[in-house]
Amino acid sequence: xxxxxxxxxxxxxxxxxxxxxxxxxxxxxxxxxxxxxxxxxxxxxxxxxxxxxxxxxxxxxxxxxxxxxxxxxxxxxxxxxxxxxxxxxxxxxxxxxxxxxxxxxxxxxxxxxxxxxxxxxxxxxxxxxxxxxxxxxxxxxxxxxxxxxxxxxxxxxxxxxxxxxxxxxxxxxxxxxxxxxxxxxxxxxxxxxxxxxxxxxxxxxxxxxxxxxxxxxxxxxxxxxxxxxxxxxxxxxxxxxxxxxxxxxxxxxxxxxxxxxxx
Ligand code: FPP
Numbered sequence: 001x002x003x004x005x006x007x008x009x010x011x012x013x014x015x016x017x018x019x020x021x022x023x024x025x026x027x028x029x030x031x032x033x034x035x036x037x038x039x040x041x042x043x044x045x046x047x048x049x050x051x052x053x054x055x056x057x058x059x060x061x062x063x064x065x066x067x068x069x070x071x072x073x074x075x076x077x078x079x080x081x082x083x084x085x086x087x088x089x090x091x092x093x094x095x096x097x098x099x100x101x102x103x104x105x106x107x108x109x110x111x112x113x114x115x116x117x118x119x120x121x122x123x124x125x126x127x128x129x130x131x132x133x134x135x136x137x138x139x140x141x142x143x144x145x146x147x148x149x150x151x152x153x154x155x156x157x158x159x160x161x162x163x164x165x166x167x168x169x170x171x172x173x174x175x176x177x178x179x180x181x182x183x184x185x186x187x188x189x190x191x192x193x194x195x196x197x198x199x200x201x202x203x204x205x206x207x208x209x210x211x212x213x214x215x216x217x218x219x220x221x222x223x224x225x226x227x228x229x230x231x232x233x234x235x236x237x238x239x240x241x242x243x244x245x246x247x248x249x250x251x252x253x254x255x256x257x258x259x260x261x262x263x
């Protein structure tokens with residue numbers, strides 16, 4: 001029985017490797033953005049507290065980060081805490097604010113070894129100092145790494161980000177350093193926190209919810225969307241690979257009539 005199970009496992013790994021190689025020979029999305037949802041429901045199904053789901057979700061972050069890096073994805077933006085998440089119970093917020101520290105303290109050596117670069121979008125100033133310090137330390141230590149950019153969206157809200165961008169441009173117009181005609185897609189994009197990254201090619205949301213929840217509204221204009229019922233703590237390499245396989249079958253036209261246009 002055990003031998004049979006082990007043979008099946010080996011066959012599964014071989015199949016995953018073969019699929020991975022096939023996928024790598026086609027176009028890999030440069031930037032993948034993920035709304036990691038369903039931690040609470042994962043815990044509830046197991047009669048565990050919600051925070052246990054978040055903790056398990058942190059392990060998925062590690063797994064998917066390493067896998068995306070191995071696949072050649074250039075940037076992975078993970079929605080870890082939204083500007084709306086402050087409405088949650090204090091105990092849950094405190095737990096979520098401890099996760100970056102725990103994650104980075106545990107996995108920073110591995111991130112370094114794999115050349116992964118940590119970044120963050122969102123309002124860092126409003127984070128507790130221990131959260132901020134852990135993130136800043138990781139950003140500093142990994143700044144010269146050349147592999148995947150692991151971009152945490154923490155205390156992030158897309159509308160607030162857009163309001164800031166518009167205000168900056170309005171101030172430049174008022175000061176006479178920018179012409180009204182120069183307020184365009186490129187100058188708006190340059191004021192966003194993602195200015196140095198390509199727009200996401202692929203958005204994944206787990207747990208069956210089908211909405212954007214104020215996540216990268218501008219940047220996702222031409223992204224392919226994949227919604228899956230899998231809860232984030234259950235999301236694994238196979239799910240991620242499947243998402244890329246689906247992405248590779250999509251015909252991206254960016255508004256034109258011909259397929260696979262570049263933007
Ligand atoms: C949404 O699920 C998830 C969050 C608000 C938090 C996501 C955070 C993680 C996955 C861990 C992040 C790890 C690091 C290292 C920063 P939910 O709680 O709304 O789930 P539910 O809809 O089932 O209740």
